[in-house]
Amino acid sequence: MVFKHKYSKIKKAISLVAISMAVGIPAYVSNTYADETSCSPFTPIVKGQEDFVYVWTLGMKGLGDESDKLVTVDTNPKSKTYGKVIATVSVGGRGEAHHMGFTDDRRYLWAGALDSNRIYVFDVATNPAKPKLVRTITNLVEKTGYVGPHTFYAIPGRMVITGLSNAQDHGGKTALIVYNNKGEYVSTHPMPTDNGGDGYGYDVAINPAKSVMLTTAFTGWNNYMMDLGKLINDKEAMKQFGNSTVMWDYKSMKPLKVFDTPGAALEARWSWNKGDNWAVTTTALTSNIYVYKQDEKGEWQQHMVGTIGDPSKIPLPVDISLDSDGKGLWINTFMDGTARFWDFHDPMHPKEAYTKKIGSQVNMVSQSYDGKRVYFTTSLLSNWDKKGQDNEQYLKMYNWDGKELKLGFEIDFIKEKLGRAHHMKFQSKNLKEAVPLEAMAEQNLNLAQK
Amino acid sequence: MIDRDILVSPLGEVLILLSALCSLTPVANADSSMRGADSFSATKVNSLVTTKADWAVIDKKNNMPILGTYNLENIFSTPDLMVVDSSGHKRSLRQFTTGKYTLLTFFYSHCSDANGCPLAMAVMHKIKSSIEQQAGMRDKVRLVSISFDPEHDIPQMMGGLEHQMHHHGDHESETDYVPWNFLTTSSIKELLPLLREFGQDVDIKLDPTSGQKTLTYLHLVKLFLIDEKGFVREIYTTMNLEPQVILNDIDTLELERKS
Numbered sequence: 001m002v003f004k005h006k007y008s009k010i011k012k013a014i015s016l017v018a019i020s021m022a023v024g025i026p027a028y029v030s031n032t033y034a035d036e037t038s039c040s041p042f043t044p045i046v047k048g049q050e051d052f053v054y055v056w057t058l059g060m061k062g063l064g065d066e067s068d069k070l071v072t073v074d075t076n077p078k079s080k081t082y083g084k085v086i087a088t089v090s091v092g093g094r095g096e097a098h099h100m101g102f103t104d105d106r107r108y109l110w111a112g113a114l115d116s117n118r119i120y121v122f123d124v125a126t127n128p129a130k131p132k133l134v135r136t137i138t139n140l141v142e143k144t145g146y147v148g149p150h151t152f153y154a155i156p157g158r159m160v161i162t163g164l165s166n167a168q169d170h171g172g173k174t175a176l177i178v179y180n181n182k183g184e185y186v187s188t189h190p191m192p193t194d195n196g197g198d199g200y201g202y203d204v205a206i207n208p209a210k211s212v213m214l215t216t217a218f219t220g221w222n223n224y225m226m227d228l229g230k231l232i233n234d235k236e237a238m239k240q241f242g243n244s245t246v247m248w249d250y251k252s253m254k255p256l257k258v259f260d261t262p263g264a265a266l267e268a269r270w271s272w273n274k275g276d277n278w279a280v281t282t283t284a285l286t287s288n289i290y291v292y293k294q295d296e297k298g299e300w301q302q303h304m305v306g307t308i309g310d311p312s313k314i315p316l317p318v319d320i321s322l323d324s325d326g327k328g329l330w331i332n333t334f335m336d337g338t339a340r341f342w343d344f345h346d347p348m349h350p351k352e353a354y355t356k357k358i359g360s361q362v363n364m365v366s367q368s369y370d371g372k373r374v375y376f377t378t379s380l381l382s383n384w385d386k387k388g389q390d391n392e393q394y395l396k397m398y399n400w401d402g403k404e405l406k407l408g409f410e411i412d413f414i415k416e417k418l419g420r421a422h423h424m425k426f427q428s429k430n431l432k433e434a435v436p437l438e439a440m441a442e443q444n445l446n447l448a449q450k
Numbered sequence: 451m452i453d454r455d456i457l458v459s460p461l462g463e464v465l466i467l468l469s470a471l472c473s474l475t476p477v478a479n480a481d482s483s484m485r486g487a488d489s490f491s492a493t494k495v496n497s498l499v500t501t502k503a504d505w506a507v508i509d510k511k512n513n514m515p516i517l518g519t520y521n522l523e524n525i526f527s528t529p530d531l532m533v534v535d536s537s538g539h540k541r542s543l544r545q546f547t548t549g550k551y552t553l554l555t556f557f558y559s560h561c562s563d564a565n566g567c568p569l570a571m572a573v574m575h576k577i578k579s580s581i582e583q584q585a586g587m588r589d590k591v592r593l594v595s596i597s598f599d600p601e602h603d604i605p606q607m608m609g610g611l612e613h614q615m616h617h618h619g620d621h622e623s624e625t626d627y628v629p630w631n632f633l634t635t636s637s638i639k640e641l642l643p644l645l646r647e648f649g650q651d652v653d654i655k656l657d658p659t660s661g662q663k664t665l666t667y668l669h670l671v672k673l674f675l676i677d678e679k680g681f682v683r684e685i686y687t688t689m690n691l692e693p694q695v696i697l698n699d700i701d702t703l704e705l706e707r708k709s
Contacts, residue, residue, distance in 0.1 A: 042689055044670070104687065105651035105670055125651075145498025156672060156685035157525055157649050168492075168499045180525050181649045187523045192503040208689040211513055249506035251695070252520035256506050298510060434653040434668055437598070437645070441638045 038269065038321070038366065039425075040154040041208055042104045047369045050426035051076045052086075052128055055395055056111045057419040058382050059094040064417030068097035068113060070122055070131055071418055073395060073411065075373075075426070083397070083409030085416060087130045091120050096225070096382060099423045101152025103159065103181050107436075108134070109425060110159055112149035114381075115225060117141050119149055119161070121183060125436060128429040135183050141167050143185040146175050147221055151203045157181055160213075162201045165220035172220040172240055173199035176253065189253045191215065192246060196258035200242025205268040205279060211250045212300070214279045214292060216265035217242020228384040241285060247292065247300045259302040262286055267319055271326030271347070278347050282320055282331055287311040289331075291347050306350050308340065309333055318380060319364040323371050328353075330365045334380055337362045337392075339405065356405050360390040366424045367400070374398045374405060378413075379420030393420050514698055518705055522683035528554075528676055529647035532640060533596065533633040536609035543644070544680060546631055550592045551700050552676040553577060556650050558599035559607060560665050565688055570671045571595070573686075575615070576693045578628045581700075590678075591700065593630040598645065598652050598667060600635045608632035648674065648682075677703050 039045075053075050059067040072087040091097075095116025100109050107125035112118075119137040126132065140161075141147055148164030158181060163174035173193065178186040193199040200217030207213070218224070219241045223231055231237050245261040245268075248254065263286030270279045278293040289306035308331055309315035315333035322329050322344070329342045329350065339362060341354040364377045376396045378385070385391050393413040398405035413421045507519040528547040535541050547554065553574055561567035574593050581591045595611075597603035612632040635641040645652060655666035673691060675684040684699050686692075 042687060105649070107651055141495070145495040156687045156690070157674075157682070158685075166499045167495045173499065178523070182526060184526065186525060188498070188501070190499075190501050190503045192505070194502070195505070197503070211690075249508060249515055252506050252515040254504050254506035254515070254520070256508070433658060434655050437638065437652040437654055437667070438642055440654050440663065441642060 038267070039102060040104070040206065041270075041272065042156055042206075043102045043154050044106050045369065046426050046428045048428060049076060050368055050373070050428050051079075051430070052427045053366075053375060053395070053397075054100065054109060054122075054124070054131065054425045054427060055377060055413075055421050056097050056100045056423045056425075057413065057421055058097045058379055059090075060382075060393075060414075060419045061094075063414065063419060065090050066094065067092050067419075068094055069419065070109075070111060070120075070133075071413075071421075072129065072131060074129075075397065083411070085411060085418070088418065089122065089131055089133050091118075091133065091136075094382075097422060098381075099150055099152060100425050101159065102154060102425065104154040104156050106427075108181070110152040110161075111423075112152060112161070114148045114150065114164060114221075117147050117149060119152075119179075119183075124427055125429065126439060128427045137179065137183045139185065140177070144175065144177050144188045146177060146188070148174070148224070149177075150201075150218075153204050153206065155206065158186060160204055160206075162204050162215065164201060164218055164224060165222075170221035172201075172217070172223075172242055174201040174220075176201070176204060176215070178253075187253070191217075192255045192258060195255075196244060196260065197246060197255065198242060198244045200244065200264075202242065202264070202266055203268045203281075205270050206250055207270045207279070208250065210277065210294075212256070213248045213250045214268045214270075214281070215246045215248065216268050216281050217244050217261070218264050218266065218284075224381055225383060228381075245281065245290070245292075245302065257300055259290075259292075261290060261302065263288065265290065266317070269320060269322040269329075271322060271344075272324060273326035276326050276347075278326075280320070280322060280329060280344075280347070282308060282317040284316055284318065285314075287315055287317055289329075289342070289350065293347075303348060305348055306342065306352075308352075309336070309338075318362075321365045321367045321374070323367070324369050328371070330367060330374060332358075332362045332365050332376070334361055334363055339365060339374070339376060354403070354405075358396060359392045359394060361386050361392060364421075364423055366426065368426070372400055373408065374400050375424055377421035377424055379422045382420060385420060393418075395421050395424070512694065514695060517698060517701055520702065521706070522675070522677075522699060522702055525682045525685065526647075528674075528680045528682060529644065531644050531647065532635075533644070534600075534605055534608075534636055536605055536612045536632055538605040540636070541633075543633075546592070546594045546633065547676050548680040549678055550590055551678060551703055552592050552594055552674075553696070554594040554596065554674045554676060555672065556598050556645070556648070556652075556669070557595050558597050558667050559603050559611070560599065561667070566669070566671055569688065569691065570673055573673065573691050573693055573696070574630070577696055577700075578630065580693065580697055581628050582626060587700070587704070588626065588628050590704065591628050593628065595630070595632050596644070597632070597634045598641055598650070598669070599665075600637055600641055602665070603634045605634060608634050648672070675699055675703075678707070 055071040067090040069090040074081040095113030100111040109122045111120045121135040122131040146163035151162040153160045161177045176189040202216040202218035241264040263283035265281040287308040316335045318334045331340045337359045342350045343353040367374045396410040397408040557567035615630045653668040673686040
């Protein structure tokens, strides 16, 4: 009798599941995109209050342990340690720490070093408050011949990595490189050197709905590891910057079209506003804003839509952060340490609406999904940061009401003996609401053993 | 073509102005002991770096690369781990991931998120129906669903789902069907290495008041396309779960096998 009752329950469940699987649910694709706007759209979104910001920090000679490190800062205003450093993971040595990216499940954070070519993988899911270094990938050059792992952009089960340079001549010729989430090499896709391509690379941003990706271009190891003062006095070296951007077919990972984009286009972002169909980048050396949009024939076109500051004074636009609705763009200019908010309601005619000096130098900017909190850090490259008193190194969080930035908290990375504050990534995970199956199984095992 | 000389003028100004803005004092470089760029043979590096980019060939109507103009990379090899089939027998997973093109997903029968398991299943069902219309392909493809809830998704349950999904549709003979295997595991302990190998994340939702586990498993939908040798060649999530793209990829594998 008991068996019969159980069987009848199973039969009913089977029918319900089978119906929903077979006929009841339309096959459509979700339009939910990830943000904190630099994240890959394949990565789950953090829409609410971020609990932590991870800062990938360059070690400084004579400061603390002198090593590159991942710094975890508590960003939840309800927490007792709000605005404080709550964890650091040193990787031992300095390799020019630069950018980071989450895997497609947001469980691991990959962080690259432009000089050592090492890629560090941190577990940020088991205990997001205390990231753990779980893997170091050291075979990038051996497998690909390219150096300078820059952007880490998740695609399903894999990570797309942009190189900045190559081991042949340490110039700007480079490639897109793919590793799987286990840290195993998968493939290399060289930047085009024909049809207008100059082979340079920097950032990548994918638009899955259009199955395209946009790449930008910077400079090779010879330049990014050179002292900035020396570099700018070397006329030949100053010619070795990327002057192109490339639209790729995402599925085949092959280039579709090269654009003439003088002056080293850096960060690339797609607008995730529903119905939008454009991407944006800015050029470091020529201070221009470019928008990429399809024309009536479906052909991708590049449009120069604005100029940042006074290009004759070389403000050096660096990081950007696009609002999740695509209506505003933060642009940092390194030389004058200024954050600039551009109104992007009309992306073809954006206008600068607000500026604020953040410090003597400012590089990275990251905003929360709702745009109400904006975070800034300072370091550009260890040999390009300003010297002496102007070498401020900080993390500053501001509240943004659409009119004014008001300081929430700041951490002096020199005073805290941490180093040069560079790339930021948010994390939000409440272990009281959900736990990884693996952690739950271990917990149960421990309880059983006790 | 891009003219490098375009930069001469603005960069001339950059030189002068940045000189004024920056100190010329050199700072310490990164530790040379950590530098990896110079430690490999020049011959190997040269051969790797001189490879040229191929250009995309797109079918503009479908916004997809034309069949035969792109490859699917080997992403990883499927593991040789044990699963439990719908009859309750322990079997090697490799029996379900080699010999045919396999579309594999993880699911649990209590999943009620329309953008979760049911979405993946609906796409798989669409693929199944489409392949069953192609006489030359239907014996080359299989579908596999593995539960990550072995406690509730017992073999009896899997058998029922298998029967219903396998025979869904109107066909003249048994060979007209693309097989759909529903698998489970004997325990969470047996399941975990499987999830780890496939990179399938799963969180258990906890009751906010009691802190006890619920029957909700939070996870990203992933559909794995596996070739006949057992290599994962593509992974689809809700962002790229398009039946036409998947069918094109299966044809790409078939084209590769024939060549």
